[in-house]
Amino acid sequence: MIMMAYFSGTGNTEYVSKLLKEKLESMGKKVEITKITLKNYDYSVDDCELFILLYPIHSFDVPWPVYKWLKKTKLNNIKTAILTVSAGAFIPPNSGSRIKLKRFFKSRNCEVFYEDDIQMPLNCIKPMEENEIYQILDKLPDKIDEIANNILNNVHKNTKPHFKGIMLSKVAIFQNLFAKIFAKGYIVNDNCNLCQWCIKNCPTNNISLKDGKIKFGLNCSLCLKCLYNCPQNAIEQKKYSFMVFKNVYNLKNYLSEVKK
Numbered sequence: 294m295i296m297m298a299y300f301s302g303t304g305n306t307e308y309v310s311k312l313l314k315e316k317l318e319s320m321g322k323k324v325e326i327t328k329i330t331l332k333n334y335d336y337s338v339d340d341c342e343l344f345i346l347l348y349p350i351h352s353f354d355v356p357w358p359v360y361k362w363l364k365k366t367k368l369n370n371i372k373t374a375i376l377t378v379s380a381g382a383f384i385p386p387n388s389g390s391r392i393k394l395k396r397f398f399k400s401r402n403c404e405v406f407y408e409d410d411i412q413m414p415l416n417c418i419k420p421m422e423e424n425e426i427y428q429i430l431d432k433l434p435d436k437i438d439e440i441a442n443n444i445l446n447n448v449h450k451n452t453k454p455h456f457k458g459i460m461l462s463k464v465a466i467f468q469n470l471f472a473k474i475f476a477k478g479y480i481v482n483d484n485c486n487l488c489q490w491c492i493k494n495c496p497t498n499n500i501s502l503k504d505g506k507i508k509f510g511l512n513c514s515l516c517l518k519c520l521y522n523c524p525q526n527a528i529e530q531k532k533y534s535f536m537v538f539k540n541v542y543n544l545k546n547y548l549s550e551v552k553k
Contacts, residue, residue: 295322296338298366299347300329300359300496302516304544305413306349306378312433313345313376316441329362330496337367343444344368344403346394347376351515352468354390358497358514363397373398374407374444381415388452408452409440416542417517418535426547468515476500476509478532479520485527491519517542 295317301307307328314324327336329348338344348359375391388410395405411433414426443450476499485507492500492507499512500519507528520528521541530537 294341295324295343295345296341297324297326297345297347298329298336299326300356301349302496302514302518303416303521303542305380305416306347308544308548309376309378309411309413309433309437310347312437313441316437317445320441320445322445329359331358331361331498338371339367339369341371343374344371345374345376345444347378349378349380350390351472354468355394356514356516357469357472368401368403370402373403373405375405376440377410378413379410380413380417381421391452405451407444407448407450409450411436414544414547417537420538427550430547472513472515473511474513475515475533475536476513477511478530479509480529480531481507482527482529484525486525488524490524491528494522495519
């Protein structure tokens with residue numbers, strides 16, 4: 294059996310993970326997939342032939358909840374593949390994010406035999422042109438096929454760390470600190486009906502209901518899940534608005550057009 298775990302906020306990495314799962318299953322493999330949150334620590338990958346980890350790049354590094362989740366996960370002596378998802382373009386320095394992870398897996402006697410990077414649409418700061426987004430999504434199935442075939446055929450692919458990526462990943466600690474306070478810039482507008490979708494779906498348990506109001510703590514991962522996916526569009530970023538799209542990012546809207 295193959296076990297997969299992914300971290301996703303806006304839906305990019307979740308979509309990639311599900312496509313890969315479907316492809317592997319079509320090739321005769323049994324696949325178990327789980328979403329990484331700080332609510333599912335009781336997880337073990339000891340009884341599988343292969344573990345695949347997928348995560349988005351956050352400022353040239355791994356999102357901090359992924360590190361925390363892995364450290365509490367039961368795994369030892371498992372063949373491993375690491376797949377990163379880059380928003381907007383293939384960026385060589387992003388390979389630096391995998392260095393610390395490979396050290397971690399080595400400490401658990403796990404062989405990281407395959408690494409790859411997958412391009413998805415940009416989901417923060419500045420929106421891409423629609424034609425660029427559709428070009429990326431059109432190429433995605435071929436990339437998934439390539440990865441699935443390489444993994445099942447035991448093709449070894451280990452990227453040489455990019456020097457700039459090594460340096461940038463080391464200073465990403467500042468991004469992690471910024472991420473934790475990012476939610477303090479959120480406000481909840483009058484559209485909120487207290488459905489608590491944001492509370493149930495926050496991967497770091499950073500959102501709560503107090504005195505009949507939605508409150509944000511200091512444990513944000515800057516995944517943008519609550520902001521872009523609120524069913525009522527009730528969450529706004531006022532303090533750090535430069536980080537987010539004014540009209541939100543909705544991957545499903547683009548996918549519906551691609552499938553037509």
